Amino acid sequence: MDEPEHAVLLRLTKLVERLFQVPIAYIALLGPEREVVTRIGSGQDYWESLKTYPLEPVLAKPRVWPDPSGATVAGFQCGDLRFAAAAALRSSDGLELGLLVIADVQGRPEYSQRDQETLEELASVLAGKMELRALACEAREAELSLREAESRFRSIANSAPVMLIYSGVDGGSSFVNQTWLEFTGRSFAQELEEGYADSFHPDYRGRVVDTYWEAFQARRPMTMEFPMRRHDGEYRWMEARGMPRFLDDGKYAGYIGCFIDMTERRTANLDLRKQILCTAAVAQAAGACYLILDGEGRIEYVSPLCQRAGGAEEMRGCFLWEACDAAAQGRAAVEDAIRRAASSRATVQVTVPYGGAGEHAVMELRWRFTPIFSEGGELIAVGAAALEGSVDRKVKSPCAHHLCVLPPPAIESGGAGCDIGV
Numbered sequence: 001m002d003e004p005e006h007a008v009l010l011r012l013t014k015l016v017e018r019l020f021q022v023p024i025a026y027i028a029l030l031g032p033e034r035e036v037v038t039r040i041g042s043g044q045d046y047w048e049s050l051k052t053y054p055l056e057p058v059l060a061k062p063r064v065w066p067d068p069s070g071a072t073v074a075g076f077q078c079g080d081l082r083f084a085a086a087a088a089l090r091s092s093d094g095l096e097l098g099l100l101v102i103a104d105v106q107g108r109p110e111y112s113q114r115d116q117e118t119l120e121e122l123a124s125v126l127a128g129k130m131e132l133r134a135l136a137c138e139a140r141e142a143e144l145s146l147r148e149a150e151s152r153f154r155s156i157a158n159s160a161p162v163m164l165i166y167s168g169v170d171g172g173s174s175f176v177n178q179t180w181l182e183f184t185g186r187s188f189a190q191e192l193e194e195g196y197a198d199s200f201h202p203d204y205r206g207r208v209v210d211t212y213w214e215a216f217q218a219r220r221p222m223t224m225e226f227p228m229r230r231h232d233g234e235y236r237w238m239e240a241r242g243m244p245r246f247l248d249d250g251k252y253a254g255y256i257g258c259f260i261d262m263t264e265r266r267t268a269n270l271d272l273r274k275q276i277l278c279t280a281a282v283a284q285a286a287g288a289c290y291l292i293l294d295g296e297g298r299i300e301y302v303s304p305l306c307q308r309a310g311g312a313e314e315m316r317g318c319f320l321w322e323a324c325d326a327a328a329q330g331r332a333a334v335e336d337a338i339r340r341a342a343s344s345r346a347t348v349q350v351t352v353p354y355g356g357a358g359e360h361a362v363m364e365l366r367w368r369f370t371p372i373f374s375e376g377g378e379l380i381a382v383g384a385a386a387l388e389g390s391v392d393r394k395v396k397s398p399c400a401h402h403l404c405v406l407p408p409p410a411i412e413s414g415g416a417g418c419d420i421g422v
Contacts, residue, residue, distance in 0.1 A: 013041035087123035163259035185231025
């Protein structure tokens with residue numbers, strides 16, 4: 001009775017008592033199995049008698065007892081009661097919510113069909129009231145659940161070590177996490193709507209925003225790299241990845257982005273590129289063919305001297321022994337040497353035979369594989385240099401001319417490495 005919705009229903013039953021001038025009026029609420037789970041109203045002393053009245057007849061058709069036709073109700077233990085009338089409470093979609101019941105210890109011969117219609121109308125009004133309250137209760141529970149989920153998301157997002165931003169269906173920024181605010185040194189309010197772009201480098205801002213809106217409207221992922229101003233004024237290179245957000249029912253909910261500071265990695269890549277160019281220049285001056293491989297032997301860069309023997313684009317992404325016939329004949333030894341160089345952190349040399357035709361019938365090539373590591377000790381690449389070894393038959397051309405490009409392999413080579421060309 002202390003619950004707010006019960007208090008409202010109790011007031012309504014008091015109103016029914018006054019309208020029909022009866023000492024007993026209550027609402028019986030039904031459970032999923034059509035059993036009475038609670039009763040709200042007056043006449044508690046007569047509840048034991050009233051609850052014996054079968055529900056099925058009342059739910060099927062509004063009832064008045066005594067029935068003017070003289071029909072009896074099997075199983076009804078009326079006790080001191082001499083009058084009872086009931087009408088079903090149904091929701092707008094026909095769900096049986098309960099019963100509205102009035103009763104008296106005195107007979108009511110004057111109770112008319114019009115009175116019963118009035119009772120049914122009141123039952124309809126009460127059912128509508130109950131339905132509205134139920135919907136309001138569900139909406140409030142959904143809102144509380146949503147707030148709890150949003151609070152949980154914010155807590156997780158603010159703990160993330162990367163910068164996060166997401167937008168609603170209008171595309172404007174509606175949230176950035178604490179890591180974002182610490183990076184920019186700006187307030188949460190400053191980053192909302194279009195404010196998030198203020199920290200982007202002016203030379204990149206327009207292109208970044210245009211790319212975002214294209215991806216947002218097309219509802220597809222996006223990836224970009226651009227500089228972004230830190231709170232101390234320094235511009236840091238960011239890798240921004242965005243993904244569209246969808247609800248469980250498939251409805252578009254907006255966009256979420258993740259920003260990762262890649263300045264050190266980008267600097268390391270630039271240093272590595274310089275190192276590769278310098279190494280390639282030295283190798284070319286020494287008449288050596290030089291390539292850059294990943295840790296598994298896929299070609300990522302081809303020096304100019306090797307490019308004369310074949311197209312760099314055809315070689316890039318293929319395993320060395322698949323793209324170069326000078327390595328194909330000693331595949332097992334070459335593959336093992338690359339693996340040992342990558343794992344042992346030491347330069348590994350291997351000599352393999354090379355047999356061609358005519359003037360280039362028999363010779364040996366000495367492959368030197370040198371692992372390249374970052375300052376943090378992570379393997380970045382493996383340098384591969386091919387030098388002439390002992391020659392069983394005189395050759396007139398430098399060994400680089402023997403590094404013929406093979407046709408693309410028939411089976412998938414495992415994917416192309418990253419493009420770190422000149």
